[in-house]
Amino acid sequence: MIKVRDLRKRYGSKEALKGISFVVEKGEILGFLGPNGAGKTTTMQILTGYLSPTSGTVTIGEADLLRDPLEVKKQVGYLPENPPVYRDMTVKEYLNFVMELKGVPRKERNNQLSELVERLQLTDVYTRLIGNLSKGYRQRVGLAQAICGDPEVLILDEPTVGLDPQQIITIREFIRELGRDRTVILSTHILPEVSALCERVLIINQGEIVAEGSPAELSHRLQKGQSLRVKIKGESEVVENNLAQISNISQITSVESEETGTCDFIITADGDADIREELFYTMAKANLPILELKPIDLSLEDIFLELVTEESTERGAA
């Protein structure tokens, strides 16, 4: 649905985007992650036609952004970081105004509006001035304006910022539903939000894509070897001596155990080695029962930090 090829953007001497390419399919929610200044807003503003690229191509559906910007704009709903809401209009006036701007036929407006107002829980404030609303309500009005006209593509910048925990759950559920038959790009600093909503993540740093994949794929790719956390009944020293006999282990780290008479370790295997069977037999032979055994995956936070720090260190060294 969205195809971005070799997109570059220069602000004077600053190269904010250094040739990024990616594809997002229909029915997909793509997470867009990156530290401050990485180039996320620039990319989103180009995709929504607010900003023109220095070079590169963007197609949305069949339409080319540079050749047919109006057609592209019709298909895209955008929630910028600061939603463009008019403080001196009521929610009702504003959303009707957006519907008109987007060319939604008059007879469809009421149906669309009542669904949006209900899903985004705006009923109580529908006839109130936007300027008097709390940040959470204003954010939801911003989201409603992005969805007005039922666009095929939604580009959402920090959609749950300023919402309370209950509202966050409701809005995430709504975004998940919207993503089933649309194309959604979600930029956020909240990493659990990406894990909760996105099957695929794109990590951007200093104007370049540094990683792409599902959170699980990224975790696997970055992990040097599989790590396991084990809880074993027995004396820590005896357990450690027995663990040391297992082949293909690169690291054994003792961690605090909350249960008396037991000890916990994090064991990292060499490369792709699967050490679980040998671990089981070694411990059984030594009469040391394994009470718990679980793999440890890198969280999205770990992945993000590792990639972004690695990049910056390499650049620093260069």
Ligand SMILES: Nc1ncnc2c1ncn2[C@@H]1O[C@H](COP(=O)(O)OP(=O)(O)OP(=O)(O)O)[C@@H](O)[C@H]1O
């Ligand atoms: N109008 C502008 N003029 C000059 N430089 C700009 C302009 N807009 C952005 N930049 C620079 O381009 C780079 C990318 O900025 P961009 O706003 O796209 O990053 P971002 O990933 O959205 O960051 P944030 O998470 O802080 O919003 C930054 O170094 C920024 O300083």
